[in-house]
Amino acid sequence: MKKNLMKLIDVTEEHIELIYNWRNQPNIRSVMYDSEPINWDKHVAWFNSILKNDMKYVKIFIYDQVPYGVGNFSLKNKKNEIGEWGFYIGEQNAPKGMGTALAYKMLEYIFEDLNIRKLCAEVLEFNEKSIRFHEKVGFQKEGILREHIYLNNCYCNIHLFSYFKKDWNKSKAQLEKYFN
Numbered sequence: 001m002k003k004n005l006m007k008l009i010d011v012t013e014e015h016i017e018l019i020y021n022w023r024n025q026p027n028i029r030s031v032m033y034d035s036e037p038i039n040w041d042k043h044v045a046w047f048n049s050i051l052k053n054d055m056k057y058v059k060i061f062i063y064d065q066v067p068y069g070v071g072n073f074s075l076k077n078k079k080n081e082i083g084e085w086g087f088y089i090g091e092q093n094a095p096k097g098m099g100t101a102l103a104y105k106m107l108e109y110i111f112e113d114l115n116i117r118k119l120c121a122e123v124l125e126f127n128e129k130s131i132r133f134h135e136k137v138g139f140q141k142e143g144i145l146r147e148h149i150y151l152n153n154c155y156c157n158i159h160l161f162s163y164f165k166k167d168w169n170k171s172k173a174q175l176e177k178y179f180n
Contacts, residue, residue, distance in 0.1 A: 001063070001097050003179040008059035008071065008105050015060055016047050019070060022090025031127045033149055059109070061087075061102040068094045071106035073114070081117035085110065097178060103137045104175045111168040118164055124149075125157040138171030139163045 011019070020043045022028060029035045038046075050056045055075040060067050069089040076082050087106060089098050110116050121139060123130045135141070139161035147155035163171075 005064045011058040121161040123159045
């Protein structure tokens with residue numbers, strides 16, 4: 001993958017249907033806190049709320065002029081420069097490595113443009129792929145919220161991760177090896 005072909009763009013109203021279709025894919029819904037199908041009205045309300053919230057930053061990830069996924073960041077504590085992120089590749093036929101590319105661009109944006117000190121992430125315990133992915137891109141596990149949410153007919157643990165800006169420069173060089 002070529003780094004110069006990767007970019008993030010702000011979500012606008014023109015992306016509402018694209019994100020709706022991505023969010024409703026079973027493989028994406030199954031690893032969300034609420035795995036039920038999302039109806040259009042609920043999606044529109046959510047979408048409009050993020051557009052109006054100056055503590056949320058939602059970006060479409062573009063590679064070679066094709067949209068592949070969404071990255072989002074929520075500022076949780078402005079004074080202490082702490083936020084939380086989430087992301088997914090929505091395009092089902094995305095080339096291998098697209099998740100790493102999206103993460104790279106989002107981490108670069110969060111740490112370098114927004115100047116966030118600490119980034120947090122929460123991952124459902126059964127989403128082993130995401131747990132491994134967070135570790136691959138530089139997150140450290142902080143703990144587990146035991147039996148935190150009810151999902152799939154049982155209570156589920158949530159794995160907590162963090163990533164500090166001071167660690168980004170080291171990890172950034174490692175991630176750039178994936179791109180030319």
